[in-house]
Amino acid sequence: MTPPRAPRADAVRNRRKIVDAAREQIALHGPDVGMDEIAAAAGVAVGTLYRHFPNKTDLVTGVIAEYLQGVATEAEAAAERLASGSRPLDEITGFLERVVEASAADRAVKSAALALGADPVDEAAVARTVEALTVLIRAGQSDGDIHPDITIDDFYLLFATAPTDRPAPVRARWLTLFLSGFTTRARGAVD
16 A cells, blocks of 8 residues: 655645635635635635635635644744743743734634534644643743643633634733733733
8 A cells, every 4th residue: 555645735835825815815704705715815726725625614624723733833832942941931921922813813714613613623733732731831830930720721711711802902901811810920920
């Protein structure tokens, strides 16, 4: 049995263009944007779009899966920086800021996923995120900066309640308030 071939470079590029265009078009025009409009924005033929994503639900699932992979990559990078001597609290704060902003940018795509009944769970990406966040939490607890009772579930509560539909200053204030509940430091010391 021969192993599966790696995708061609042009196929990888086209997929990337389609996913980027879908995210942008859904954000601009909502979940009802047509596949033709997404293909045009990506600069690919409609047939190319359908070869990668047979329907809009699959396309939205692909966009969300990419988002989840990006969150996992962010969490892993933050955990890796600990080995270089960075402070766990700084890495946790930076990670949360980036994820909340990315979630705000992809809010329309998540709404489309709900509207279309897409199942965007990427178990591998979730497992990578949990593993990296666990490293960050434990390091922060060892440093005495993170409350000893904080768990990964608290981070998911944070993500679920983030005011992604509000302006950036509101999101930043919300994060400051939320972080003060995570940390052992006074509110002004978290920033």
